[in-house]
Amino acid sequence: MHNPTRNTIEQRRAFLKHAGLGCGSLALTSLLHQEGVIAATPERSNPLAERSSHFEPKAKAIIWLFQTGSPSQVDTFDHKPELGKRDGTPLAGADPKTGFFTTSGKCLKSPFKWKQHGESGAWTSEIFLEISKHVDDIAFVYSC
Numbered sequence: 001m002h003n004p005t006r007n008t009i010e011q012r013r014a015f016l017k018h019a020g021l022g023c024g025s026l027a028l029t030s031l032l033h034q035e036g037v038i039a040a041t042p043e044r045s046n047p048l049a050e051r052s053s054h055f056e057p058k059a060k061a062i063i064w065l066f067q068t069g070s071p072s073q074v075d076t077f078d079h080k081p082e083l084g085k086r087d088g089t090p091l092a093g094a095d096p097k098t099g100f101f102t103t104s105g106k107c108l109k110s111p112f113k114w115k116q117h118g119e120s121g122a123w124t125s126e127i128f129l130e131i132s133k134h135v136d137d138i139a140f141v142y143s144c
Contacts, residue, residue, distance in 0.1 A: 071127070072110075074110050075110045075111070075112055075125055075127065076124070076125055076127065076128065077122075077123070077124055077125075077128075077140055078142065079114050079123035079125075080109075080110075083107060083108075083109050083110070084109040084110075086107040086109075087106075087107055087108060087109040088106050088107065088108075089106060089107050090105075090106055090107075091105050091106060091107060110125060112125040112126050112127055113125065113126045114126075115132070117132040117133070117135045118132075118133075118134075118135040118136040119136050120135060120136050122135040122136075122138075122140060
């Protein structure tokens, strides 16, 4: 049986525990700094200062794409065939008791067609036709 009072108490306790640990860590850092235990060395006083690498650099150039506000990964480079199979079905795992999903909804597949390209067989959608010609020269990083 769902008991909202018990969940609220447990959530409050967990919040206070984590907040207390965070405040304690801040206090410990301040105390250690006052004692000179974690004082920055003169060459490290500027965290943005250039410093030498541990290894000989090999890359000649890096292109970093931070795509905030960009097209969804489901419409670009992250092919999800299972999503296509579940298109229009209710979202599995939605539990109104947890409050994780605030509105009910259905699975929605990408409106674009997908194909594998290059020797690597990387999946790209039809919106990147030019990029799909170069998938073997691109590093795709799939992370959380």
